[in-house]
Amino acid sequence: MRLEQLRMQGLRCITDADVELDPAINLFVGANGAGKTSILEAAFLLSHARSFRSGAREALLSRGAARLSVFAEVRHADDRVCRVGLGRSGIRWEARVEGVNVAIGQLVRECAVVCFEPGSHALIAGAAEERRRFLDWGVFHVEHDFLSHWRRHQRALKQRNSLLRSPSMPADELFEPWEAELALSGAHIDRQRQAYLDLLRPKLRASVTGLLPELGELDLRYRRGWSDDQDLTQQLRAQRGRDRARGHTTAGAHRADWSIAFEHAPLREHLSRGQEKLTALACLLAQAELYAEHRGEWPIVCLDDLASELDQAHQGAVVAQLVAAGAQVLLTGTEMPQALTNVPSRVFHVEQGQVTRLL
Structure with a gap:
């Protein structure tokens, strides 16, 4: 391209x-x-x-x-x-x-278009939102139905947050359909994100080996945004009171994150700013290569x-x-x-x- x-x-x-x-x-x-x-x-x-x-x-x-x-x-x-x-x-x-x-x-x-620029280290050291954007852009270009699931999730999230901010506590039956939709669409998004990271992992390891060989083996970790041992619908129901106090939904696919740990730098804080930049660059190049593999063009x-x-x-x-x-x-x-x-x-x-x- x-x-x-x-x-x-x-x-x-x-x-x-x-x-x-x-x-x-x-x-x-x-x-x-x-x-x-x-x-x-x-x-x-x-x-x-x-x-x-x-x-x-x-x-x-x-x-x-x-x-x-x-x-x-x-x-x-x-x-x-x-x-x-x-x-x-x-x-x-x-x-x-x-x-x-x-x-x-x-x-x-x-x-x-992928871009490496002076703020790219935020992909490694910044807020989770930046990493979700990176991940979801990649999934979007691999999974054709990802956007529809994402839009459904955003609509349900907006509706539940609106209920949480109501002057008086709404009845349970008003929450239930939106929580069910959050759980259903979130499960689809979660599976597609995990599948994408599985495809990205070997390309990222190769890219990092070329740019940061001194850091050793790479481990790519993913957190889906809610407890692994509890159904999201149940978790949302149990957290209504706490979420109402905070004014927003605290569990779901919109809270997902991923991180990179190295054999010789297991914590993000162990990386210098230069190493953060090179790690971010490795991520972008790996994503570009994966895109090319699926779409037939860089x-x-x-x-x-x-x-x-x-x-x-x-x-x-x-x-x-x-x-x-x-x-x-x-x-x-x-x-x-x-x-x-x-x-x-x-x-x-x-x-x-x-x-x-x-x-």
Whole structure:
């Protein structure tokens, strides 16, 4: 999979930019704050309908702009070209595929992007929500009915939380259908997540061995979000009082998490910040490889500020792996990274939101 054309309007400091991309390596260079990361952000938006950068969604919109839009032509491994777009003028995203309004899920199926950026260590050291997003994005692209189960679960969760926040305690029969739905949809989600992690585990071990061999054998652990020795329906019923005091549901698939432990670093706290970043990178590369195995094409890989995030040895190893895989890569940096010195690439200069091709 590759982006042949990427157009952005009203995205942060980019008023209007239209970029024709190389099928292999694309490097965007420029000073800090020039808008380089926003180009990767545009590609990521098409794949996730959210940014990888923290902060309010309103910050995505250029100052004074009425609308934000991203458009791309995506060429798949079978040479099929699909035109996709994402826009927002209010609070809701609008997705298009071949000029037709579609659900976000249909857009995301057409364009797959993984991104390694300065905040990627949060996948290892941050909150569970970040790890669930990573996991669910991967499951979504492997299990075609995952999205329907996830939506059912989110609807039931919203309804139960609304009951928990009622001024007076609702009757049991009002809780029961939503708790049954949480248990049913949660069980489906749990099975699909576990099956995905089983597929990911050997690829992750291979990826980590190449990046962090000094940490020894890897163990990937998963917690489903409720007690292993109790049915979720029973657990939800028993916890109504406690959940009401907290104002939200404390057990279910929405509380799931996973973690990585190493033979020589059994606790997350044993990892340095650099090791956290490399572990996160290993996760992203393993996920990309698994996607390619199931879909017959690599996702687009974005590497933001590569030279400052990885040392030269790791830069070279990552670039070599991606070149060998035939993946399309979008990189940013203040200058040409050492790892690209002898690698054919298309180079763009970014300055004050303007993108100009150099090579």
